[in-house]
Ligand SMILES: Cc1ncc(C[n+]2csc(CCOP(=O)(O)OP(=O)(O)O)c2C)c(N)n1
C-alpha cells in the first residue's frame with residue numbers, strides 16, 4: 001500500500017474550490033496542525049457561510065455549520081459546555097468582518113478560549129464577487145464597479161488589529177498564502193494559535209490573506225502576485241499580539 | 248408528593264430548566280423575563296453549568312445552537328422583540344435537527360411595543376417565524392404550576408424529536424406569584440445523542456451538523472423527513488383542557504392568561520343561565536384542530552378570546568371548518584379584557600345567533 005499523502009484529518013474528497021483558491025491550502029494546513037497536535041478526536045470546527053460552508057466534506061473530524069457570521073457564538077456555546085475540547089471557527093471576511101462583527105468582537109472581549117482562522121480574500125467569494133468590508137480602496141468588484149470609492153463606500157477594516165485591542169484576545173497573527181515560504185509561516189501561526197487555546201490563554205486568531213482568482217478575474221498565478229502587491233501593503237503581515245507567549 | 252412553594256412565574260421557568268437537566272443558558276436582557284436570567288446566573292454555576300449573558304439575542308440562540316450540537320441541554324429566553332431576532336437561529340435549528348428550548352414571555356407589539364402582557368406572537372410562534380418549511384413545538388401554560396411542568400416537557404420533547412420547543416408564556420404569567428409543586432416528572436433523563444458533535448473521540452467517524460444541502464433531491468428528502476416528524480408530533484403531542492364543554496351554548500377558545508379569566512366568566516354566565524364552555528389549547532403547535540372542531544356539532548358558536556388583534560382565531564376557524572360562526576374578542580396594547588367585557592360579548596353573540 002502506498003503511503004497516504006493526505007493528512008488523517010482530511011477526507012479523500014476532491015475540493016470544490018476554484019483552481020488557485022486559498023481555501024484548500026488553508027484546510028490542509030489546519031488538518032496538518034490537528035494531526036501534529038493529535039487532537040483529531042477532540043477538535044470541533046465551526047464552518048461559516050461562504051465558499052467554505054461545507055468544509056465538513058473535507059475535514060475528517062466533527063464540524064458544525066453555522067449561520068452567516070454566527071460561528072463565534074456557536075463556538076462559544078460548544079467550548080463553554082465542553083471546555084476540554086479544541087474548538088475553532090473558519091470564517092471568510094464577509095462572514096467575520098461584516099455580518100458577524102458583533103459576534104467576533106464579543107467572543108474576543110470575553111476571552112473565549114477558541115481559535116479563529118480568518119480567510120481574508122478582500123471579496124465575497126460565494127455570492128460572486130461583491131465588495132467586502134476588507135475590499136481595498138479602488139478595488140473593482142461587482143458592487144464597486146469603478147473601484148471602491150472610500151468617500152462613499154468607506155475604508156477596509158483591519159479586523160486583526162481591532163481584535164488585538166481586546167484584553168480577552170491572547171494571540172493574533174496575520175499571514176499569507178501567496179508563496180510557499182509564507183504558507184509555511186501560516187501553518188506555524190495556526191499551530192501556535194491552537195497551542196494558545198490548549199494552554200487556556202484566551203481567544204486566538206490567525207488572519208490568512210487569501211486569493212479568490214475567480215472573482216478577482218485573475219489567473220491563479222496573477223492572483224498570488226496581486227495579493228502580494230496590493231493586500232500586504234494594506235494588511236501588514238506578522239504577529240500582532242502574543243508573540244512572546246511560549247507554548 | 249412534593250411540597251408546595253410560593254414562587255414567581257419567571258423564577259419557576261428557571262428552576263424548571265435546572266430540574267429538567269438544562270446545563271446552560273444564554274440570553275440577552277429584556278423585560279418582562281429578566282428574572283429568568285437573574286435566577287440562572289446564580290443557580291447554574293452552582294451545579295457546574297454555564298450561564299452566559301450574550302451580546303444579542305442573535306448570539307444567544309447561536310450559542311444554544313452550539314451547546315445543543317455538542318449534545319448538552321441548553322435554553323434561551325427572551326420576549327417578543329428578542330424572539331424576532333432569534334428566528335434565523337430557530338430556522339437553522341429546525342434544518343439541522345437539533346434540540347433547543349426557547350422561552351418567549353410575550354409582551355405587546357409591534358415594534359418595540361410595550362412591556363405589558365400580550366399574545367400577539369401567536370402567528371410568529373406557530374406559523375413559522377423564520378424562513379423555510381418548519382414548525383416548533385409551542386406549549387402555552389396558564390399557571391405557575393404549568394410553567395414548571397411545560398418547561399420540563401419542552402426539554403423532553405425537544406430531545407425526543409430533535410427540534411425546537413418553545414414555551415409561550417406572557418408577561419402576566421412571568422410576574423405572577425403562585426404556589427408550585429415541583430412534582431417528579433418522568434423521563435427527565437436526556438436521551439442518547441449519537442449525532443452530537445462533541446469530538447469524534449473513539450467514535451470512529453466524524454459527525455457534522457448542518458442545515459445546508461445544495462442537492463435538490465437531498466434537500467427535498469430532508470423536508471420530507473421533517474414533515475414526517477411533524478406529523479408524528481401532531482399524532483402524539485397534542486395537549487388541551489376542556490371546561491364545561493359538553494353542554495355549552497357557546498365555546499370560548501382561549502389559552503394562557505386569558506383562559507384564566509374565562510374560567511370566571513363561566514361562573515358569571517351560569518348565574519345568567521348561559522352555559523359557556525372553555526376549550527384551552529395547551530399545545531399551540533400542534534394545534535388540537537379535531538378536538539376543538541368536534542364541538543361544532545353541539546354549540547351555537549365559537550369565540551376566540553386573545554390578547555391580540557386576532558391570530559388564534561384563524562386556527563379556530565380551521566377547526567370549525569365553516570360549521571358554525573366563529574367570533575373574536577381581543578384586547579391589545581397590554582390591556583386585559585375584564586370578565587364583564589367578555590360576558591357582554593357572549594350575550595351579544597348568542598342574541599345574534601338566536602335571532
Ligand atoms: C443572512 C445571510 N445573508 C447573506 C447570505 C449570502 N451569502 C452567502 S456567502 C456570503 C459572503 C461570503 O463571503 P466571505 O465571507 O468573504 O466568504 P468567501 O465566500 O469569500 O470565502 C453571503 C453574503 C447568507 N447566506 N445569509
Ligand code: SF4
Pocket residue numbers: 016017018020021022023051121125126211212213214215
Ligand atoms: S469563488 Fe473565490 S473564494 Fe470561492 S472557491 Fe472560488 S476562488 Fe475560492
